[in-house]
Amino acid sequence: MIHKIKSMYDNGQGLSIRAISRELNISRNTVKKYLAMDAQGICVMMEDTSRQKWLDGYRDYLINQLKDYPKLSAVKLMRRLCRKVGKLPISERSMRRYVQNLKAEVAVGQYRYYEPIIETVPGVQCQVDPGELRGVLINGKPHTVYFVAFVLSYSRLMYVGLSLQPLNTQRFIEMHDEAFRYFGGVTEECIYDQTKLVVLSEEYRELKLNQRFAQYATAASFHIHACEGFDPESKGKVEAAVKYVKQDCLYGESFRSETELRAYTLDWLNEVANIRVHGTTKEQPQRHYDRSERSHMNHYHVAMASLDNTPMQTRKVDKTGLISWASNKYSVPMKWQQSRVGVSEANGQLLLLDPATGELIGQHTVSLDKGLIIKNRDHYRDKTQAVEALEAYLNERLGIDVGRAIAAQLKATMPRFYKDQLRGALDVLKHYGELPTALTAHLLEREELTASKMREYIDAWFSAEQRGRMADDEEDSPVTIDLSMYRRISHVNAQRSLS
Structure with missing residues (x-):
């Protein structure tokens, strides 16, 4: 407080005594007293442990609280004291210093809380x-x-x-x-x-x-x-x-x-x-x-009353990929044919679950009719094989190393629509034919890559080349393609799969 008053006054170049008094809510006499003190006088006053402190009037109450509840924080003690005596004319910092000294007297320690700083994004x-x-x-x-x-x-x-x-x-x-x-x-x-x-x-x-x-x-x-x-x-x-x-x-x-x-x-x-x-x-x-x-934040729509508290049931999937439920038959993804799946009904939805992990593998709206066969056509398509085939086509057009690197970029940028991105990239390559090595290297340098951006980059490259902005011999000069980005993207994807 003393040093704050002196800095605000600044040897007569700063605020007036009246302004300091009003700003700090203290009397002008107090301001004058502190301004008149030299450095030695301040040290003597600060070392004088016998001087009266505002909280000394509540010292016995605070000690009693700390003896009964030794881990009480200074902030909570301040709230309790406020409830008893009203607003306190002191800061939290003053309260912490005072309580710290009291805790030393009653021989207790206060735990500190440590929190690591983790970079996050909202709603995740x-x-x-x-x-x-x-x-x-x-x-x-x-x-x-x-x-x-x-x-x-x-x-x-x-x-x-x-x-x-x-x-x-x-x-x-x-x-x-x-x-x-x-x-x-x-x-x-x-x-x-x-x-x-x-x-x-x-x-x-x-x-x-x-x-x-x-x-x-x-x-x-x-x-x-x-x-x-x-x-x-x-x-x-x-x-x-x-x-x-x-x-x-x-x-x-x-x-x-x-x-x-x-x-x-x-x-x-x-x-x-x-x-x-x-x-x-x-x-x-x-x-x-x-x-x-x-x-x-994502919308939360689960009604607790509709969540069944009974264990998950299981059903045997027949060779046509169907299970029986409430007098109807429902399709299951083809990889589960002739095996057992978990089944649960909630909010009018039939949830198909992996019986080992509880992971959702499919979903149907429950029909109130009887004797129906309800199919999801996607259940009869092997999407894994489709993706592998598209990746193979990409490798064939660009070479294995470059093809894998481009595929990894597409997957990292739009993982939910990876198959569509592969198909789009192949359409782009089919339209433009073989790409110059320098252009391929340019694509690999992109932090994010989608099929549409790929088309834009290639369009811009060839347009610039036609306008004469590319060196005539650029295609003939050897270009080294840096595949370190592919290794980095692969590492990120591996980390995502673990999470």
Whole structure:
């Protein structure tokens, strides 16, 4: 405060004493006193531990709180004190310094929270982690509160689901439903540690998922991303959130009922957790979400009441690729012919699932009629063979190395429409014929490549050549094609397949 006053005054060149007094909300006499002090006088005053501090009047109360709840943060102590005495004429920084000294006296330490900075984009990832806190007083009796923290990786908006019973799959799903409704949408993926609620087992990063939860994830349209075992750092935002919930929300509180606990937690989310200025983003999570992420969230349309809580059923697929369901027959992708598939009905949709992983392999609208054969023509096409054939044609036209590199660029740019992009690229090559080596090298240098962009690049190249902008001997000069981009793209695709 003293140094701030002196810098604002700036030896008479800055603000006036009256302006400083008004700006800092202190008396003019205090401003004059500090301005009159030299450096030695300031040091003597700062070292004088006997001088009165504003919080000394509440010292006994603060010590009593720290003895009962030694892990209380300075920020939460400040909120408690505000509820008792009204607005405090001190800053959070002053409160932290004062509480730090008190904690040293009562010989306790305060945990620090560490969060890794991870580059993310809005609407893509939600990090999820269960936690529990024992000894929470509800109606005068200690209970263990089981909770799940949900944190949006981009905006850091948080939701907390609660239970007084150990979590099972059904309650875990219900908490997801609550979280997505609170957020007003669902992210593209949710990231988890290897809890049995999500992953039953793992070997060589091959995951056996909880089928019931995988079915819900499929219906809700988000991808399950399970962290490698014993790797908490990859989910640091949530690891910090779990500690935050324990120590700032629940620790040191008591409740008359479970209903009051839930209401308190929701108020804490809306009035504390999601409106505080986040230490990493330097923004309030709720405001950051409303401004930058809400519009990027996917629509959440799963009705919990319609999610069947019975185990997934299985059906044998006959040699024509059909299964029986409710007096009708439905087609299944041809690779599953004469094997067993998982079947579940939700929201009027018949979901066809991989029985081992719960992954969605097909879907039909359930018919209310009887005795029908309902087919999806795509189920009788081997798309893998079609893609492999197109890749082979591309390799034949461009050579194996260049063909694979171009294919990798197309796949990295538009993975969902890779087959269409291959077909488009072949049409372009068929139209232009053999390409100059220098032009091929130019295509490989593009960070993103689609069939339409490929056509534009080739058009521009030949147009420039016709206008005489290319050197006459350029085609004759040797050109080395850098295939390192292909290796990089292949590495990225490999990483995506693992996730």
